[in-house]
Amino acid sequence: MIKSRIRKYHAPVWDEPLVMQLGAEGRQGVALPITEPAISEVVGSPEDLIPLSMRRTSALGLPQLSEFEVQRHYLHLSQETLGMMQISLFGTCTMKYNPRVNEKIVYQPYVAEINPHQDEKTLQGSLEVVSRFDHLLRELSGLDKFVFQAGGGADAAYIQACITRAFHASRGELAQRNEIITTSQAHPCNPATASAAGFKVITLPLEENGYPSLEALKSVVSSRTAALMVNNPDDIGIYNPNIREWVEVVHQAGGLCFYDHANFNGVMTRIRAADLGFDACMFMLHKTFGGPKGGGGPAVGAYGCTSELIPFLPGPLVERNEGGSYELRDAGDLSIGRVREFWGNVPTVIRAYSWTRAMGIEGLRDAANISVLANNYMEKRILSIPGITKGLPELTQRRLEMTRYSLGELTQETGVTTIDIQNRMPDYGIDGYWLSHEPWFIPEPFTPEAGELWSIEDLDYWIDVLEIVCTEARENPELVKSAPHNQPVHQLSGANLSDPEKWATTWRAYQRKYMEID
Amino acid sequence: MTKIGSKVPTAHPFMANSAPESYKEMLRVAEVGDIDELFEQIPAEHLYTGEWNFPEPLKSEASLYRHVSGILKRNISCEDYLNFLGAGCWQHYVPAICDEMVTRTEFLTSVWGTPSSDHGRNQVWFEFASQIGELVGMEFVGLPLYSFGTAGGHAIRMASRMNKRHKVLIPRSMDPERLAVLKTYCGYAELDGFIEIVQVEVDPQSGRLDLRDLESKIDHEVTAVYFDNPNYLGVIEKEARAICDLAHKFGVEAIVGVDPISLGVLASPAEYGADIVVGTTQPLGVHMNCGGGVGGFIATRDEERYAREYPTLQVSLTDTIEQGEMAFALTLFEQSSYGSREDGNDWTGNSVYLWAVANATYMSLMGPSGFKSIGHSILERSHYAALKIAEIPKLSVPWRTDFFKEFVVNFDATHKTVAEVNTALMTHKIFGGKDLSEDFPELGQSALYSVTEIHTQEDLDTLVAALEEVTK
Numbered sequence: 008m009i010k011s012r013i014r015k016y017h018a019p020v021w022d023e024p025l026v027m028q029l030g031a032e033g034r035q036g037v038a039l040p041i042t043e044p045a046i047s048e049v050v051g052s053p054e055d056l057i058p059l060s061m062r063r064t065s066a067l068g069l070p071q072l073s074e075f076e077v078q079r080h081y082l083h084l085s086q087e088t089l090g091m092m093q094i095s096l097f098g099t100c101t102m103k104y105n106p107r108v109n110e111k112i113v114y115q116p117y118v119a120e121i122n123p124h125q126d127e128k129t130l131q132g133s134l135e136v137v138s139r140f141d142h143l144l145r146e147l148s149g150l151d152k153f154v155f156q157a158g159g160g161a162d163a164a165y166i167q168a169c170i171t172r173a174f175h176a177s178r179g180e181l182a183q184r185n186e187i188i189t190t191s192q193a194h195p196c197n198p199a200t201a202s203a204a205g206f207k208v209i210t211l212p213l214e215e216n217g218y219p220s221l222e223a224l225k226s227v228v229s230s231r232t233a234a235l236m237v238n239n240p241d242d243i244g245i246y247n248p249n250i251r252e253w254v255e256v257v258h259q260a261g262g263l264c265f266y267d268h269a270n271f272n273g274v275m276t277r278i279r280a281a282d283l284g285f286d287a288c289m290f291m292l293h294k295t296f297g298g299p300k301g302g303g304g305p306a307v308g309a310y311g312c313t314s315e316l317i318p319f320l321p322g323p324l325v326e327r328n329e330g331g332s333y334e335l336r337d338a339g340d341l342s343i344g345r346v347r348e349f350w351g352n353v354p355t356v357i358r359a360y361s362w363t364r365a366m367g368i369e370g371l372r373d374a375a376n377i378s379v380l381a382n383n384y385m386e387k388r389i390l391s392i393p394g395i396t397k398g399l400p401e402l403t404q405r406r407l408e409m410t411r412y413s414l415g416e417l418t419q420e421t422g423v424t425t426i427d428i429q430n431r432m433p434d435y436g437i438d439g440y441w442l443s444h445e446p447w448f449i450p451e452p453f454t455p456e457a458g459e460l461w462s463i464e465d466l467d468y469w470i471d472v473l474e475i476v477c478t479e480a481r482e483n484p485e486l487v488k489s490a491p492h493n494q495p496v497h498q499l500s501g502a503n504l505s506d507p508e509k510w511a512t513t514w515r516a517y518q519r520k521y522m523e524i525d
Numbered sequence: 526m527t528k529i530g531s532k533v534p535t536a537h538p539f540m541a542n543s544a545p546e547s548y549k550e551m552l553r554v555a556e557v558g559d560i561d562e563l564f565e566q567i568p569a570e571h572l573y574t575g576e577w578n579f580p581e582p583l584k585s586e587a588s589l590y591r592h593v594s595g596i597l598k599r600n601i602s603c604e605d606y607l608n609f610l611g612a613g614c615w616q617h618y619v620p621a622i623c624d625e626m627v628t629r630t631e632f633l634t635s636v637w638g639t640p641s642s643d644h645g646r647n648q649v650w651f652e653f654a655s656q657i658g659e660l661v662g663m664e665f666v667g668l669p670l671y672s673f674g675t676a677g678g679h680a681i682r683m684a685s686r687m688n689k690r691h692k693v694l695i696p697r698s699m700d701p702e703r704l705a706v707l708k709t710y711c712g713y714a715e716l717d718g719f720i721e722i723v724q725v726e727v728d729p730q731s732g733r734l735d736l737r738d739l740e741s742k743i744d745h746e747v748t749a750v751y752f753d754n755p756n757y758l759g760v761i762e763k764e765a766r767a768i769c770d771l772a773h774k775f776g777v778e779a780i781v782g783v784d785p786i787s788l789g790v791l792a793s794p795a796e797y798g799a800d801i802v803v804g805t806t807q808p809l810g811v812h813m814n815c816g817g818g819v820g821g822f823i824a825t826r827d828e829e830r831y832a833r834e835y836p837t838l839q840v841s842l843t844d845t846i847e848q849g850e851m852a853f854a855l856t857l858f859e860q861s862s863y864g865s866r867e868d869g870n871d872w873t874g875n876s877v878y879l880w881a882v883a884n885a886t887y888m889s890l891m892g893p894s895g896f897k898s899i900g901h902s903i904l905e906r907s908h909y910a911a912l913k914i915a916e917i918p919k920l921s922v923p924w925r926t927d928f929f930k931e932f933v934v935n936f937d938a939t940h941k942t943v944a945e946v947n948t949a950l951m952t953h954k955i956f957g958g959k960d961l962s963e964d965f966p967e968l969g970q971s972a973l974y975s976v977t978e979i980h981t982q983e984d985l986d987t988l989v990a991a992l993e994e995v996t997k
Contacts, residue, residue: 025851027652035894037890039895039978042902049912053790053902056905056926057927057929060763063788064796065662067788067892067896068893069656069659071893074890077886078622080889081626081885083645084646086645087648088632090631090643091635117598118597119814120603120604122608122815123816126947129951131599136596139596158671160875161862162874172713181716185715199871203682205716246567277564277572278567283571299879300636301632301880302646303875303878305877306875306876344708348700348816349702349819350815352817353816353817355817361589364592366582367579369527369582370582372531373537373540374539376531383551384554404566405564429639438636438638439638445864459542461542463551494641496850496851497847498641499852499854500843502843507828509843511841512651512841513654513657513659514652516658
């Protein structure tokens with residue numbers, strides 16, 4: 008039953024040419040400061056300062072636009088980006104409010120115009136925020152130290168893979184311990200970073216309870232086990248109740264245990280990684296802790312660990328001195344070194360600290376409660392839409408902050424797929440939903456995540472649109488299959504972009520492949 | 526210490542459903558009596574029930590702003606002091622429009638919409654890749670990576686996968702911060718995929734890579750030679766063509782790292798034979814952000830053997846079902862970790878895609894003439910500074926020609942350490958150059974000075990006078 012008044016919506020259409028197609032010869036978007044005559048007098052012609060062999064001889068095919076033309080172009084492109092402008096329940100990414108006050112703060116010169124090599128006496132503000140936030144995360148996880156160098160969740164998983172390497176190498180066991188265990192429901196970054204670090208990956212499949220059994224784990228754990236990398240709950244809202252036993256089994260075999268806390272939002276203040284026995288965990292500051300996504304970063308994967316692993320952390324480490332000032336300390340000989348230059352996306356650590364302070368511990372508990380409650384609220388209504396079923400329906404316990412659904416029945420009936428529906432919902436102003444990570448084990452999946460931001464009316468509106476589109480799928484499947492219709496551009500042609508003759512990741516390549524020169 | 530239970534929340538500005546009435550309505554519809562019922566999957570012994578040592582919430586934005594900005598104001602920024610630190614994170618002027626675009630809520634908060642509904646952002650990404658391609662002279666460019674060093678690390682691994690060799694040659698002049706990242710990416714001998722790093726000496730006369738040492742170390746076992754141009758010490762590797770030619774003689778990939786802000790005046794790596802180009806994106810319209818502004822890219826010729834090894838995501842221009850309409854779609858997704866988990870090329874995830882918006886805006890603003898002017902401006906100002914500093918008694922600039930933006934200043938004759946000099950400069954409200962004495966002991970007490978288009982003659986004269994005074 009549709010509860011909302013469905014609004015008329017059409018995305019802005021600017022039919023915006025590529026920036027390379029705009030402008031005209033001789034226009035300029037910036038003027039550089041004029042070189043003072045005294046400088047020219049001393050150094051002479053700038054061209055003569057470049058060794059002959061290294062002077063640029065080829066023309067630069069960049070656009071030539073006035074300042075306003077550039078501004079207008081990118082404003083148009085921002086308007087042709089739907090994102091969170093109405094409702095986005097993009098699962099696994101915890102779409103939450105990104106407080107505007109944080110943007111105001113991080114664009115001040117005392118945050119933005121800071122060089123990481125500055126004397127630490129001049130960095131006391133940033134160091135203090137980093138240190139304070141480290142302590143808040145210690146409290147939330149029970150772990151002993153957090154670092155923020157990782158440029159995202161995957162990079163934090165890579166820190167784990169690197170620490171696993173360094174830890175076993177320090178004991179002379181690395182050659183023997185070359186296997187990392189994960190599950191098919193763990194985010195792809197876990198097996199991928201393990202493999203990039205040189206480990207063999209063992210992936211446990213799901214079993215009837217919605218997670219791999221303890222027996223399955225025991226059957227693969229051995230003296231070759233270097234580490235376990237898992238999430239819990241996973242992104243279908245299932246919690247593995249045996250996780251403590253898992254950790255014990257891996258520890259007994261001499262492996263490390265890493266908790267990918269990508270799905271922390273629903274269990275904040277209830278679960279602490281250290282209490283479950285984990286050696287390390289990762290929080291996503293751009294998801295759970297109110298930092299913006301930026302369309303894919305800059306992000307922060309906050310990596311925390313027990314005191315036993317602190318010597319292996321990437322440096323430099325932010326520490327508080329006895330006198331109350333802060334310093335950057337070298338990480339020591341056992342450290343993995345660096346996974347990225349410098350000490351992290353500091354503005355996003357500041358945003359996360361600010362968000363967490365705005366929430367307080369009770370606010371975090373409320374946010375967790377609301378996000379799990381909102382998911383269960385949505386589930387009641389979504390499952391009343393014909394053609395939609397719940398992933399792993401035989402598991403009747405309440406799901407946490409996400410539920411994965413299947414449109415398999417609707418697809419069988421109408422031929423309309425989950426991708427068609429994902430394309431159609433934006434025609435109502437709703438950001439396309441998340442389907443599922445690889446591998447798909449639920450047919451035609453979709454995974455909304457309600458979170459704590461969105462109001463009941465927003466959740467209802469989202470469900471109403473889903474229901475309307477499912478009805479359209481039955482009454483006018485072509486309308487859905489040819490969607491979208493109200494967007495800046497139509498549905499993609501589906502050209503095979505894995506064909507080297509067809510792909511074009513730059514305008515140069517496109518011109519060569521598609522635009523015949525007479 | 527606080528103890529928290531589960532109760533009906535009080536309204537919080539960030540959460541619509543924290544209003545008690547909304548919350549209760551959800552409980553009613555979801556048929557939940559007590560909120561704790563919803564957590565039935567979690568065994569009781571997993572739950573934390575202790576007390577919390579957590580500061581009081583700052584729900585008021587005014588209080589929050591005052592608290593957070595109050596702490597951060599203890600920083601001294603490069604607008605407060607004259608700054609000559611660069612070394613991997615450089616102070617350039619960021620045009621206001623770049624900041625406008627990256628703070629647009631549409632770009633700032635979005636995550637991953639459909640190709641049609643997030644068309645605008647995808648177009649920006651394509652324009653980022655296209656303009657980087659123009660600067661470096663390459664046709665295939667991926668979406669940005671975390672940093673210069675991570676781009677270099679992935680590029681070396683691409684080369685190793687392509688030619689199945691496991692040794693990389695890197696000049697001694699490599700940025701130590703970047704080198705630390707490369708070491709991480711090259712792995713451990715005990716495990717699969719290990720790549721041995723062999724250092725190539727720097728010619729002390731020129732500051733450039735020592736070609737003879739390179740000749741003695743290169744062979745058919747080498748996967749790649751990776752060098753930055755200009756190198757970390759600011760020196761232009763003017764024998765770049767010879768380095769690349771030598772690499773090709775042995776079937777070795779030539780990887781070149783660049784600072785794209787130099788490419789309006791310096792030859793593009795493609796012109797002198799680079800196979801894989803990596804670099805930084807931070808100078809292109811992104812604030813230093815204490816190192817949080819860094820980003821990287823990988824670019825190559827548009828050849829299948831390279832394209833198939835990219836670990837990144839990339840967008841391709843494509844068409845729609847509407848005749849003549851252009852759109853953007855991911856290409857080669859299946860070779861990423863999202864597509865193939867551990868069987869994909871390395872891994873990808875959230876990166877610094879928002880900075881690609883700033884970068885695209887910046888490159889469009891600059892255009893060909895802007896890149897040329899900024900290149901000239903940096904050359905003129907940095908050379909002026911180097912010449913003036915070299916005139917100071919007891920100070921020397923070992924490589925006074927053939928550098929871009931950064932140069933080394935040696936303080937040995939002053940019998941002062943760089944640390945002492947820099948501390949003294951701070952009393953003049955100046956951040957002196959990056960201390961090299963620990964990472965490059967062979968250079969003695971030396972510092973790396975970075976001079977860009979932001980420095981006026983007056984700024985540089987101020988620096989020279991201060992240096993003169995503190996080294997007296």
